[in-house]
Amino acid sequence: MMKKKLYIFIVIILSFLIFATYKIFVENKTIVEKDTILAMDTQISWVIYEKPSLYPLDLNAKIKTRIDELVKLLSVTDENSEIYKVNHHQERDIKLSEDTKNVVLFALQMAEKTNGALEPTIYPVLREWGFTTGKYQIPDETKIRDLLNYVDYRKVSLKENQIYLPDGMQIDLGAVAKGYIGDEIIKILKANNISSAVINLGGNVQLLGTKPNGDLWNIGLKSPNSQDYIGILRLADCAIVTSGNYERYFIGEDNKRYWHILDGKTGKPADKHINSVTIVTKQGKLGDALSTALFVMGVDEAINYWKQNKDENDAFEMILITDDKKIYITENLVDSFTLQDKYKDYHMVVITL
Structure with a gap:
């Protein structure tokens, strides 16, 4: 507590x-x-x-309800969110809600347009640095190289509302989610x-x-x-x-x-x-x-x-x-x-x- x-x-x-x-x-x-x-x-x-x-x-109630809806879909740390389920392969092929699909699709489009400068699959590396847990550390070079094997937005498969990630890959929508909520x-x-x-x-x-x-x-x-x-x-x-x-x-x-x-x-x-x-x-x-x-x-x-x-x-x-x-x-x-x-x-x- x-x-x-x-x-x-x-x-x-x-x-x-x-x-x-x-x-x-x-x-x-x-x-x-x-x-x-x-x-x-x-x-x-x-x-x-x-x-x-x-x-x-x-x-105000309408705004709060909408924010709560989106957070429950897009949060990378909430065990009940759609993105969490996708990342932890709780189901092999996840059928996304319309909101989550829209945000994922936009993130992938921007990743393509910026040649990976926006990289929505960077989450495993981000977590290793401690930015999502608060346990900050400088990862060793070997660990970073290993994790980079799972970083590549081009390997994310999104067809209509179905998404699939290869084993070990995880997606983080933090770089676009706040803007979408706004x-x-x-x-x-x-x-x-x-x-x-x-x-x-x-x-x-x-x-x-x-x-x-x-x-x-x-x-x-x-x-x-x-x-x-x-x-x-x-x-x-x-x-x-x-x-x-x-x-x-x-x-x-x-x-x-x-x-x-x-x-x-x-x-x-x-x-x-x-x-x-x-x-x-x-x-x-x-x-x-x-x-x-x-x-x-x-x-x-x-x-x-x-x-x-x-x-x-x-x-x-x-x-x-x-x-x-x-x-x-x-x-x-x-x-x-x-x-x-x-x-x-x-x-x-x-x-x-």
Whole structure:
């Protein structure tokens, strides 16, 4: 019982720290409703701004029910979830629910599109590092090589709602699940005539519409090296998703930092000299996938990927902050971003076609 209480306490603290990735500046605005729920080791909160006459009283309950439904399907650690059953081969061929199928299919599509930079089968390696158990360690090279034999999204078979994994392979949807949940919350809000709201899912923020008075939202983007904010983004009606090497990490016995974003080709923390990747896009799940994949790619590949996908339906904008104090920002975000004065020593690089 004490261990369980300690685990819950640690999760809450970690969720608070992840929640601090952004600061949402809202002054003199009437909050009609807000709530918070702890799910998938993340503090999910929402703030709704709307005229009371239009606000359905059961909306918070609807949102919580939907989140609970999805967590019970997608959690990699819940023994009753569909993904857990898939990973532990409790049934040889699992027939997935529509939600789980959609998330798995999207993860595999993004894995293919990013050439494995997003790798949904990395879970055995991630667990070996201790990022899912809290028992952090630096695995030896032999162990990593052995586990990498079970890492390859191309070996996952998904036909309609049937999924099959080879023995030893396990799938983790953590790189897209929060974004999918955020998208589903947005759907509920829109279906209930809500036009102004903010959802915070740890490193993900999703904005519905503008502020009630029509102004853009002011989103503070966290500095990778401190607890304050490196700059402010002024945006509306979009998802802003950040992945960084400062979110979940441990210091090894060698006094080096090891973070949870792993390169599926090496089985080690991706280290392409990027501190954080922020994606701005319409879909939370796309921002979720790309913030991880582009972190793994590194600056040059990330820029090429942005250029190649600029005019597609899943177009996005991005900010890359590197360890040599450079901020790479796509041209369409330049007017929306203001660098804080104390970070004027950072060099801004505008990415253009």
